Amino acid sequence: MEIIAAKRELQGTGASRRLRHAGKVPGIVYGATAAPVQIELDHNTLYHALRKESFHASVLTLNVDGAKESVLLRDTQWHPFKQQVLHIDFQRVDKTHKIHVKVPLHFLNEETAPGVKTGGGKVSHVVTEVDVTCLPGNLPEFIAVDMGAMEIGHSIHANDLTLPEGVELVVHIQHENPAVAAITLPKGMKSDEAAPEAPAAPAA
Numbered sequence: 001m002e003i004i005a006a007k008r009e010l011q012g013t014g015a016s017r018r019l020r021h022a023g024k025v026p027g028i029v030y031g032a033t034a035a036p037v038q039i040e041l042d043h044n045t046l047y048h049a050l051r052k053e054s055f056h057a058s059v060l061t062l063n064v065d066g067a068k069e070s071v072l073l074r075d076t077q078w079h080p081f082k083q084q085v086l087h088i089d090f091q092r093v094d095k096t097h098k099i100h101v102k103v104p105l106h107f108l109n110e111e112t113a114p115g116v117k118t119g120g121g122k123v124s125h126v127v128t129e130v131d132v133t134c135l136p137g138n139l140p141e142f143i144a145v146d147m148g149a150m151e152i153g154h155s156i157h158a159n160d161l162t163l164p165e166g167v168e169l170v171v172h173i174q175h176e177n178p179a180v181a182a183i184t185l186p187k188g189m190k191s192d193e194a195a196p197e198a199p200a201a202p203a204a
Contacts, residue, residue, distance in 0.1 A: 100131065105142065120186070
């Protein structure tokens, strides 16, 4: 995915305010061995790109006045109550160095899981993204979480995930091994509770 930007010569609060009034978003690209560069981007184009999940977990091509480089989205500042992007940060990536990125989880086969289909359980997504490290070329857009075999009362933990080749959980996630999804009983039910029988009709 390519993002078009231009170098931003004027800086400061007043200059940023004028940019926003003109439908632009101030930003910065930093990292690697090059100096940070102040940039500006078209607000509407950026706003629609930010609505795509892949924009947040992909190596992007940033085109600044025709010069292209590989970057990751690192931070976005939003207006407190308007759907307006106030500032955006990109970090340069080196294809030979591992990156640390949050990757979204896609939960599959929830409806056919025994704990849901026959057990009446409720699916709980404990987390919706996970921290991984990998080379930029191995970065997945998402990690699949197959819940198809899960019974009621069971959960899937981070170390249970099937990761693409070259992708690893960050060390503290491996050690903590948090739950990412579970199938639980709805409130008020017990695991061996049968559906209540209708009362017998009174004798005539």
